[in-house]
Amino acid sequence: MRFLMFREQRLLLLLVAALVISALACSPEAALQVGFYRATCPIAEDVVLAEMKLILMEDSTLLPSLLRMHYHDCFVQGCDGSIMLKSRKRKAERDALPNHSMRGYDAIERIKAQLETICPLTVSCADIIAIAARDAVYLSHGPWYEVETGRRDGNVTVAEYAENDLAPPDSNIVDVKTFFSVKSLNSKDIAVLFGCHSIGTSHCGSIRQRLYNFTGKMDQDPSLDPAYAAQLRKLCPPPGPGDADHGEGKTKVPMDPGSGYRFDLSYYRHVLATGGLFQSDGSLLKDPVTRDYIEKVANASSPDEYYADLAAAMVKMGRTDVLYGDLGEIRPTCGVFVD
Incomplete structure (x- = not known):
């Protein structure tokens, strides 16, 4: 019962916060753009796709999970890569019940490591997750679509948020x-x-x-x-x-x-x-x-x-509560310990 009350209160607070943010902040459409890394890391998306093709060859079952990861990241504190953060106290988003079966963290870190050798501290983990999700669709014989980029990474992760912000499979x-x-x-x-x-x-x-x-x-x-x-x-x-x-x-x-x-x-x-x-x-x-x-x-x-x-x-989901400009950070390792 306490869990359900917390979830309802959390949803109410999120609704209020969404209204406040939309009123005070500039639109995500203005912050994100296709080809954001064209000048700073022009081969960023090529690197992600190349690694995704290797991942497919090694384990095609990771593709659905990498698509799911983008959804789970965006619905909890926005598309900010916080799903990747680890916690020594097992209280991070990735420790939450809805993410117990999540796979693909190592794949994102692998892509990040490749990009760090080419364009250090340039491409955010949040953008890598969004690009990898598109590539997962494409490599599963789905459509190719342009991904807006320019997100920065959040450094806060809370397991309870994931447990209360993600619709469970038994939702009406x-x-x-x-x-x-x-x-x-x-x-x-x-x-x-x-x-x-x-x-x-x-x-x-x-x-x-x-x-x-x-x-x-x-x-x-x-x-x-x-x-x-x-x-x-x-x-x-x-x-x-x-x-x-x-x-x-x-x-x-x-x-x-x-x-x-x-x-x-x-x-x-x-x-x-x-x-x-x-x-x-x-x-x-x-x-x-x-x-x-x-x-x-x-x-x-x-x-x-x-x-x-x-x-x-x-694209619309990928604009959810993004961090941009001077907000957030670009970290060299996506899952760096936060406590």
């Missing part, structure tokens, strides 16, 4: 819209960005409540397609006594069955047909704007319109 549509509206993202943005679930996997702990105890009465989410639910139940049996599976574990469940590492439109067809993997996926069918968008994309003959929408939504 009201919760989802609240979490996204705090970041100035609307219903269409939600429907578009959820399409990033086209690549990657999750774990049984994220869906067990939906399968076995949806309303606290040992029931299943009635909006979940029965045939799909049966498949999920085979992969994810009921938790045993004392089982504290909170989203981790060995069993991986594809978010978009049959197209788990290819960025395409099948996620929308999957959600429309089955209700999706997460309760939050299925919740998009309960809002007229998000449902209409899902139906449109699911029945589209070409991905072009969706790809354009995705580019716009990713």
Whole structure:
């Protein structure tokens, strides 16, 4: 109960803060720009892409996590690279429950190290994360889009913020819209960005409540397609006594069955047909704007319109509460200890 109250209070404070910041600060559009490093480190994006291609060759399963990292970074204190910071006291964002299954920290550090040898103290960790997310989409057969850069890195990281600012997989549509509206993202943005679930996997702990105890009465989410639910139940049996599976574990469940590492439109067809993997996926069918968008994309003959929408939504999300100018810092190591 205290956790829920803290989360609601945090969302309220963030809404107020967002209004104050938008009134007092210059717009992120003016602070960020495509080609920000053109004069100071012209090959920055080429270096990121080259390393991302090597990462793909070594472990293609990292690509969805690097895309997810950008979202988790932006939604917690803005797109400031603070998700990378370590804490000796295990109280950093990366220690928070929603980030326990996050992978790719070493990949970002690897890219950062390459850039430091070429352009020391020039390219921020926040920008590397944003560029790597775009490259993850592109290398998963998705669209290429221009990334605005010019972010600087934050040096504050708090685990509780991550636990309260990221929409959990069991969110209903009201919760989802609240979490996204705090970041100035609307219903269409939600429907578009959820399409990033086209690549990657999750774990049984994220869906067990939906399968076995949806309303606290040992029931299943009635909006979940029965045939799909049966498949999920085979992969994810009921938790045993004392089982504290909170989203981790060995069993991986594809978010978009049959197209788990290819960025395409099948996620929308999957959600429309089955209700999706997460309760939050299925919740998009309960809002007229998000449902209409899902139906449109699911029945589209070409991905072009969706790809354009995705580019716009990713750029918009990437402007969330950015640090620029004299704010923040450019550090040589992204995960430098903060305490």
